[in-house]
Amino acid sequence: MDKIGINGISVYGYHGALPEEQRLGQPFRVSLELELDTRPAAAADALEKTVNYAAVVQTVEAIVQVGHVCLIETLAERIATRVLAEFPLVLAVTVKVEKPFAPVAARFEGICVTIRRTR
DSSP states (O other), X not given: OEEEEEEEEEXXXXXSSSHHHHHHOEEEEEEEEEEEOOHHHHHHTOGGGSOOHHHXXXXXXXXXXXXOOSOHHHHHHHHHHHHHXXXXXXXXXXXXXXXXXXXXXXXXXXXXXXXXXXX
């Protein structure tokens, strides 16, 4: 299966278990790996035969920017579900949601969750 990667979408959102996270917000990074057959698009050199990654990015931004959830696991699940629903050529999607400034009393580069969902 072929893969299209979209790495490090930076979006400000209001997610987290703590009230101040939901009130003040923070940046999130989302990376996706879309699994699909890219041969028809490559043969025809036609965007309509593949997944428009700009549209995928807009979908991710809309999910992260609207509302709030307590867990990045929930955020990842919502993104995966929407990508599979809105982009029928995608057979499987891997979603990584990173929270670079999670309120943890330690030095770290980020907290993340990665899920993979298929049709």
